[in-house]
Amino acid sequence: MILSQSHIIRLGLRQCLTDLNLPVKIFLAADLTTATDLYENNDIQLIIAGEEFSDDAGFHQLVTSGKPEGIFLFSENHLPGNEQNLSLFMTPVELAAKIKMMLQTGKENENMSTPEKELSKREKEVVRLLALGASNKDIAEKLNLSLHTALTHRKNIIRKLGIKTAAGLTVFAILNGMITLEEANL
Amino acid sequence: MRTISTETNLADAILQNHNLLRVIGRFDIQPGFGDVTVGEICHKKDIDPVFMVVILNSFLDESYFPAHDLTGFSLKQLVRYLQKTHDYYLNHQIPYIQELIDRLCSGQQPENPGLKVVNRFFAAYCRELNDHIMREEKVTFPYVLGIENRFNHPEESETGIPDYTIQHYETEHDNVEEKLNDLKNIMIKYLPQPFDFDLVNRITAELYWLEKDLNEHSRIEDKIMIPKVRMMETELKLNRR
Numbered sequence: 001m002i003l004s005q006s007h008i009i010r011l012g013l014r015q016c017l018t019d020l021n022l023p024v025k026i027f028l029a030a031d032l033t034t035a036t037d038l039y040e041n042n043d044i045q046l047i048i049a050g051e052e053f054s055d056d057a058g059f060h061q062l063v064t065s066g067k068p069e070g071i072f073l074f075s076e077n078h079l080p081g082n083e084q085n086l087s088l089f090m091t092p093v094e095l096a097a098k099i100k101m102m103l104q105t106g107k108e109n110e111n112m113s114t115p116e117k118e119l120s121k122r123e124k125e126v127v128r129l130l131a132l133g134a135s136n137k138d139i140a141e142k143l144n145l146s147l148h149t150a151l152t153h154r155k156n157i158i159r160k161l162g163i164k165t166a167a168g169l170t171v172f173a174i175l176n177g178m179i180t181l182e183e184a185n186l
Numbered sequence: 187m188r189t190i191s192t193e194t195n196l197a198d199a200i201l202q203n204h205n206l207l208r209v210i211g212r213f214d215i216q217p218g219f220g221d222v223t224v225g226e227i228c229h230k231k232d233i234d235p236v237f238m239v240v241i242l243n244s245f246l247d248e249s250y251f252p253a254h255d256l257t258g259f260s261l262k263q264l265v266r267y268l269q270k271t272h273d274y275y276l277n278h279q280i281p282y283i284q285e286l287i288d289r290l291c292s293g294q295q296p297e298n299p300g301l302k303v304v305n306r307f308f309a310a311y312c313r314e315l316n317d318h319i320m321r322e323e324k325v326t327f328p329y330v331l332g333i334e335n336r337f338n339h340p341e342e343s344e345t346g347i348p349d350y351t352i353q354h355y356e357t358e359h360d361n362v363e364e365k366l367n368d369l370k371n372i373m374i375k376y377l378p379q380p381f382d383f384d385l386v387n388r389i390t391a392e393l394y395w396l397e398k399d400l401n402e403h404s405r406i407e408d409k410i411m412i413p414k415v416r417m418m419e420t421e422l423k424l425n426r427r
């Protein structure tokens with residue numbers, strides 16, 4: 001995901017990345033709201049953010065909230081020695097090397113630890129109940145949780161799966177053998 | 187992307203973004219329209235050019251709408267366009283996707299139960315979309331047209347506050363795109379093998395298009411129709427607080 005207030009930088013970077021022919025989808029965001037939305041609904045492996053966000057509290061919250069993926073800050077100047085920086089004047093070769101390295105590291109991390117995409121046991125239960133038609137309140141009661149906790153589970157599920165609606169979760173649950181087609185009211 | 191005006195050559199605009207073909211189709215403009223500007227075709231087809239320009243531009247650029255003056259065209263035009271779009275969803279786009287999904291499901295031997303789930307989901311979605319659209323066609327649009335009529339001819343209209351106002355519509359108007367997004371997402375990430383890859387490609391592309399189009403459609407309902415009706419209601423003192 002490319003996050004920059006500059007239209008020219010966003011489109012320019014996208015072109016540069018497209019030229020590298022990486023097997024990834026590129027998202028563009030001009031502001032934090034869009035970025036957060038994209039982040040929650042997609043599997044973002046790498047964020048390239050404009051320097052203007054480096055001191056932004058909202059940005060820090062965004063990048064610390066999720067799984068450990070790569071973050072690059074994009075600045076106008078060459079800041080030597082800093083691995084986490086991309087600059088306006090770097091060559092395509094330099095850019096390719098940095099991006100590839102970062103995507104690679106992300107993969108390794110994912111292989112070593114449990115990927116954050118995986119639902120926890122509790123979350124799986126919540127998905128199952130939602131798929132069977134339970135409301136948030138039902139779920140809180142059944143699993144002995146506060147409504148707030150139930151909602152948090154739900155939010156995390158949306159973040160991990162990218163599926164927002166109850167009907168969508170139902171399909172997910174069936175495809176993953178959590179409930180049967182007959183049990184579901186589709 | 188250049189902004190479209192009445193002076194823009196229609197073919198040039200469409201060559202820039204061929205999805206506009208689907209949009210002009212709702213104005214009964216079909217390929218083979220010749221070398222004309224947007225203004226000329228509007229004149230020929232008796233379409234309000236201001237409205238046409240707003241629709242085309244809003245389609246190309248999401249941020250185009252809010253800044254634009256909405257008083258220039260009638261709600262009648264707007265409703266007619268929304269109805270055409272409804273017709274397009276129900277009678278063309280949805281049956282087409284359904285046909286592709288049917289083919290996807292029937293093509294596998296042995297049967298893939300995962301595909302059947304997708305089919306069920308889509309069928310449920312179609313029912314929901316149909317209900318949504320029917321409600322607008324049967325309740326909302328007649329109300330909207332009635333208000334415009336009352337606004338234009340206050341002396342000959344009945345008085346009194348109606349049971350249904352645009353406020354009701356605003357509260358009940360739900361998001362019909364979310365489920366589509368989920369379906370696309372599920373197909374891309376979790377569809378179990380085996381299946382016809384080419385068909386899945388085509389289905390996800392059509393879902394993508396439908397979602398974008400529905401988004402655009404809802405934006406017209408929410409950002410143009412509602413404010414315009416509300417303005418008239420206020421003028422007619424129909425607002426209940």
Ligand SMILES: [Fe+2]
Pocket residue numbers: 268272319322403407
């Ligand atoms: Fe509609």
Ligand SMILES: [Fe+2]
Pocket residue numbers: 318322359404407
């Ligand atoms: Fe609608």
